Amino acid sequence: MDQQLYLLQTPGMSEEARPERVRPGTDSPADTLNRETVPAGRSLYRPVSIGNLRLAGNVFLAPVAGYSDRAFRSLCIDCGADFTYTEMVSSEALTRNSGKTESLMLRAPNEERYAVQIFGGDPERMGEAAFIALAQTGAECLDINAGCPVPKIVKTGAGSALTRDPDRLALVTRSVIRGARRFSEETGAVPAAVTVKIRSGWDASDLSWERAARAALDEGAQAITLHPRTRAQGYEGKSDWSVLAALSALARRDYPGIPVFGSGDLFAPEDAERMLAETGCDGVMFARGAMGNPFIFTQTRELLTAGAYADIPAETRVRAGWKELLDLVSDSGEQAACREMRKRFCAYTKGIEGGAALRAEIVLAETADDYRKIFETRGFSLIAR
Ligand SMILES: Cc1cc2nc3c(=O)[nH]c(=O)nc-3n(C[C@H](O)[C@H](O)[C@H](O)COP(=O)(O)O)c2cc1C
Secondary structure, eight states: OOHHHHHHTOTTOSTTTSOOOOOSSTTOGGGGOOGGGSOTTOOSSOOEEETTEEESOSEEEOOOTTTOOHHHHHHHHHTTOSEEEEEEEEHHHHHTTOHHHHHHHOOOTTOSSOEEEEEOSOHHHHHHHHHHHHHHHOOSEEEEEEOOOOHHHHTTTOTHHHHHOHHHHHHHHHHHHHHHHHHHHHHOOOOOEEEEEEEEESBTTBOOHHHHHHHHHHHTOSOEEEEEEETTTTTOSOOOHHHHHHHHHHHHHHSTTOOEEEESSOOSHHHHHHHHHHHOOSEEEESTTTTTOTTHHHHHHHHHHHSOOOOOOHHHHHHHHHHHHHHHHHHHOHHHHHHHHHHHHHHHTTTOTTHHHHHHHHTTOOSHHHHHHHHHTTTOOOSOO
């Protein structure tokens, strides 16, 4: 996937756009939560099953092209993410055996289970890609992208064109399930779960989410994620959580045991709490809210289990970024990793005392040693005690 294409369509990613973090207290949205929507005795933070796959919790990292690489996913797991998705991987590239594609799908050492997301509009090729992706990764889950809004992608019948065309989505789902089953039969591996991520529709006049969801679930998809914006909205405007509530109710009624995951406007731990409580969905996926702030997983789990969360100490933030840098160096080479980590480190050090001067040096760092010196001269210990 050409990440620039995705990023071009991505407003709302700036630091300024990210809401202030709010802690439960006098003015927290959590205090205004309508707790009557939470079924009695049912914790918002809870295990979830996708087919045979058992996850200890329901707070996930969403697929994010150009961001959810293996180093970042690994950091998110360290921070408490219960499940992670690779960025979308092209079925064309997979079936043409592109080496670059394989590196997008690599499992992180601490990624005990994860999902590889694939995209494409041709059912047969998607089935073949499913087999290849599993052969290359042994992933526990394959997720079908039916939400990408990028013109170059939808033109091929892929991404959100699949939400618009439930018949094709059904064929794609069937074929991916067949590919996964064939892999399991040939290798004896436990069958991978197959899941689908959709949008609410093409535009306001064509809200096909229900037909798309039914098409995928009738074919045997084992979980469904909804990003309740239309393709026309891209990433602008508000996501419509009432659609997520409707899908959750529909699944509970007509597809018992099939979990529904929500994505859209999760920028703070309180947003995740509110989405779980207000929509009845089974799990939440942080996307833009985790970019530059993987600590959102730690804090969300604290909020959901203890009702409040603590700030993340500066040293913890810096060490997390340092580990990510080293992982990225081994995956992408030192030069590319050091450049990429400039923006990530700048985000991680937001709010740190002397942060502006620190960031002025970070944006010039060319080597891992440059980073090490920047932090060690300020007294940060980069090796975990
Ligand atoms: C830069 C960027 C890249 C994305 N890449 C993918 C992708 O590869 N696959 C996918 O299903 N969704 C992708 N998404 C959508 C997110 O997973 C998520 O559904 C969406 O951003 C809504 O969540 P948010 O409002 O909390 O960011 C991407 C979003 C952004 C901003």
